[in-house]
Amino acid sequence: MQGLVVKSTGSWYLVRAGDGELLECRLKGKIRLDDRKTTNPVAVGDIVDYETDRDGSQIIKIHERKNYIIRKSINLSKQAHILASNLDQAILVATMVAPRTSLGFIDRFLVTAEAYDIPAKIVFNKKDVLDEDGLEFQQEIIDLYNSIGYECFLISSFDASDIESLKGVLKDKTSLIAGHSGVGKTTLVNAIDPSLNLRTGDISSAHLKGMHTTTFAELFPLSFGGDIIDSPGIKELGLVEMKKEEVGHYFPEIRERMNDCKFNNCLHVNEPHCAVIKAVEEGEISSERYHSYLGILNGEEMEWKEWEIR
Numbered sequence: 105m106q107g108l109v110v111k112s113t114g115s116w117y118l119v120r121a122g123d124g125e126l127l128e129c130r131l132k133g134k135i136r137l138d139d140r141k142t143t144n145p146v147a148v149g150d151i152v153d154y155e156t157d158r159d160g161s162q163i164i165k166i167h168e169r170k171n172y173i174i175r176k177s178i179n180l181s182k183q184a185h186i187l188a189s190n191l192d193q194a195i196l197v198a199t200m201v202a203p204r205t206s207l208g209f210i211d212r213f214l215v216t217a218e219a220y221d222i223p224a225k226i227v228f229n230k231k232d233v234l235d236e237d238g239l240e241f242q243q244e245i246i247d248l249y250n251s252i253g254y255e256c257f258l259i260s261s262f263d264a265s266d267i268e269s270l271k272g273v274l275k276d277k278t279s280l281i282a283g284h285s286g287v288g289k290t291t292l293v294n295a296i297d298p299s300l301n302l303r304t305g306d307i308s309s310a311h312l313k314g315m316h317t318t319t320f321a322e323l324f325p326l327s328f329g330g331d332i333i334d335s336p337g338i339k340e341l342g343l344v345e346m347k348k349e350e351v352g353h354y355f356p357e358i359r360e361r362m363n364d365c366k367f368n369n370c371l372h373v374n375e376p377h378c379a380v381i382k383a384v385e386e387g388e389i390s391s392e393r394y395h396s397y398l399g400i401l402n403g404e405e406m407e408w409k410e411w412e413i414r
Contacts, residue, residue, distance in 0.1 A: 105121065105122070105153065105154055105155065105156075106122065106151060106152070106153055106154075107119040107120055107121045107122065107127065107129075107151075107152055107153075107154055108120045108149070108150070108151060108152075108323070108331075109146055109147065109148055109149065109150040109151075109152055109323075110126070110148060110322065110323040110324070110331075111148060111322050111323070112144055112146060112147060112148055112321075114143070114144060115130070116128050116129065116130050117129045117130070117131075117146050117152075117163060119152060119154055119161070119163070120325075124325075127154070127156070127161045128160070128161065129152075129154050129160075129161040129162060129163050130160065130161075130162055130163070131145065131146065131162065131163050132155075132162040132163060132164045144186055145166070146163060146166060147172060147186035147187065147188060147189045147321075148187070148188045148189070148321045148322060148323050148333060149169075149172070149188045149189035149190045149191065149278065149323060149333065150166050150167070150169065150189050150190070151166075151167040151190065152164075152165060152166050152167065153165040153167070169189040169190055170189075170190050171189065171190065171191055171220050171221070171222055172186055172187075172188065172189035172190070172191075173186070173187045173188050173189075173191070173194075173280065187321045187335060188280055188321050188323070188333045188335065190278060191222055191278055191279070191280050191333075192223070192277040192278045192279060193222065193223045193224065193225060193273075193277055193278075193279050193280070194213075194217050194222050194223070194224045194225075194279070194280045194282060195224075195225050195226075195227055195273075195274075195279050195280065195281050195282070196210065196213050196214075196224065196225070196226050196227070196282055196283055197227045197229050197281060197282070197283035197287045197288060197289050197292060198210055198226055198227070198228055198229070198283060198284075198287060199228070199229050199230045199284075199286075199287045199288070200228070200230075200234065200238060200241065200242050200245070201230070201233060201234065201238065202230065202233065202286070203284050203285075203286045203287065205283065205284055205287065207245070207392050207393075207396065208395075208396050208399060209284075210226065210249075211393060211396035211397075211400075212396070212400065213282070214254065214354075215351070215354040215355070215400065218353075218354035218355075218356075219346065219354050224254065225254065225255045225256070225257070225273065226249055226254055226255075226256045226257070227256075227257045227259060227270065227292070228242060228245070228246065228256060228257065228258045228259070229259055229260070229261065229287055229288045229292060230260065230261075230287075230288060231258050231259060231260050231263075231266075232260040232262060232263070242258060243258070246258060248390050248392070248393070251357075252355075252356045252357045252393070253356050255273075257269065257270060257273075259292075261288055261291045261292045261294075261295045262295070267295050267296055270292075270296060271296060271328055274296065274326060274330050274332060275326070275328055275329045275330050276329040276330045277330045277331075278323075278330065278331045278332075278333070279330065279331070279332050279333065280321075280333045280335060281293060281332060281333065281334055281335060282335050289334060289335075290302045290334060293324070293332060293334055296326070296332070297324075297326050297327050297328070297332075299327055300324050302324075302334060321333050321334065321335045322334055348371060348401055349369060349371065351397065351400050351401050352371075352372060352380070352397065355393065355397055357383070357388075357389050357390075357393065358372065358380050358389070358397060361379045361380050361383055361389075362379070362380060363379075364379035365377065365378050365379045365380065366378070371401065372397070373398070373401070380394075
């Protein structure tokens with residue numbers, strides 16, 4: 105029998121059967137997916153085969169994943185934890201204040217999604233706490249990401265029309281919700297589907313950062329169709345290891361101009377007759393995005409290697 109893993113504790117797994125029944129399963133023997141050193145062979149979002157006998161239900165096979173997101177330890181153990189798999193899209197929830205999501209963080213998230221062909225969208229939350237100047241700045245950021253092909257939403261979790269617009273984005277898809285702690289991910293999920301009634305946390309007044317409430321990823325069925333995966337807050341977003349000449353391919357605005365550069369191996373840093381540098385100078389490519397590109401190229405933050413999407 106086949107099912108979907110919706111929760112993992114490391115010792116047992118909650119599997120949703122085809123009829124919607126939730127079964128507690130354990131692994132039958134030792135299942136190794138590959139040579140990766142991971143703390144969990146089975147992840148939320150995995151399609152598995154299971155069998156049930158008098159001793160309970162056991163997972164006997166994990167189906168091949170179309171993609172996955174993995175969290176790597178930055179300590180000496182270098183162990184990795186697969187957070188979720190088989191995603192249709194990744195939704196980044198960002199806020200301009202309380203807490204502030206940097207453009208560099210947004211860009212690293214988008215680059216990671218681009219690297220593994222996972223469609224990404226950005227939800228800018230807490231519009232209700234922005235003043236006129238804040239809303240104007242927020243719109244500039246939205247215009248920037250819209251111009252390079254990323255769909256953005258400016259919302260308040262307390263605005264019914266905003267929530268309705270997001271339901272259409274999530275319907276009949278498996279969506280990962282990610283972002284810093286405190287940006288309102290869980291509050292947003294509760295607004296989208298109140299029947300889930302997930303636990304929410306508060307903002308730390310000392311540092312205007314979120315207090316962690318979600319400690320592990322969990323998949324929830326949406327009453328209007330689809331599944332949503334609520335994930336722990338991300339402090340820093342490390343990137344997959346990639347060659348320098350590959351980085352530009354994950355910036356759509358760089359990718360569409362790189363063939364016009366004089367040199368095939370152009371890194372768009374200081375090479376002559378570079379179409380990308382020219383586009384930056386002429387304002388066709390955002391200087392902020394170009395700065396993010398250079399930061400990634402120079403290895404800034406990449407040493408964290410804390411998160412990957414595959």
